[in-house]
């Protein structure tokens with residue numbers, strides 16, 4: 675199916691654990707157009723995995739809205755969410771093994787992942803063809819134990835794309851892989867994005883991966899802290915008119931710094947008051 679659009683409005687997610695509330699996301703407004711390939715960056719604990727779970731309909735937001743394609747996930751009944759996850763939205767969890775049946779072959783894994791879509795009568799691609807697309811044609815019938823870490827991750831990609839989803843969400847798909855395997859996994863994701871127009875969102879900590887993506891979104895403290903487009907870094911004005919400082923500016927402008935903003939021709943200058 676064609677790529678799905680993502681829109682979030684004021685997305686807030688609070689975990690309640692051990693009598694504490696943890697605000698993982700504090701107002702995220704994100705728009706991803708159909709067929710985009712976007713990297714999600716940000717320090718550990720900034721809320722990336724939480725955002726992925728909300729985009730997959732695995733979690734419901736505490737406040738705000740999530741739209742994927744024509745569906746408001748934040749309001750959809752569990753049955754609709756189950757159907758979407760079985761057919762149109764694929765979530766690759768961090769760690770290839772969490773996405774695979776350990777005692778089955780790659781071919782069996784793809785076939786198993788296609789089962790709900792098959793029952794729903796959707797047309798499906800032959801598992802062999804799906805595996806060939808990610809470069810695993812020769813490993814279709816091998817036990818998973820014979821696959822390299824890169825091979826396992828490619829098998830997880832095959833499982834994720836087995837129903838030709840419109841949205842592919844990947845949580846750190848290249849972590850703990852050597853450079854060659856990382857590039858193979860990235861190439862497989864880029865192939866799916868280019869060939870089928872699948873919208874791809876992937877979390878990464880790897881600057882080399884971020885560099886080759888057309889767009890990156892950085893999450894910081896549960897908010898969008900900046901965007902990168904073709905190697906250029908941008909701050910993004912929030913829906914309520916705030917402008918987060920980009921990482922390196924934060925160091926020079928500690929909390930409480932008074933900053934004057936001057937309009938100079940076609941641009942603006944920030945002038946901090948120095949004590």
Ligand SMILES: Nc1ncnc2c1ncn2[C@@H]1O[C@H](COP(=O)(O)OP(=O)(O)OP(=O)(O)O)[C@@H](O)[C@H]1O
Nearest residue numbers: 689691696698716717718719720721722723724725
């Ligand atoms: N199930 C949970 N219960 C309670 N708090 C949670 C839970 N999951 C995540 N958190 C907290 O929510 C915040 C955001 O976590 P999240 O996993 O979304 O961040 P992340 O950016 O994906 O981190 P990492 O890069 O380490 O995977 C963190 O403070 C984390 O401790």
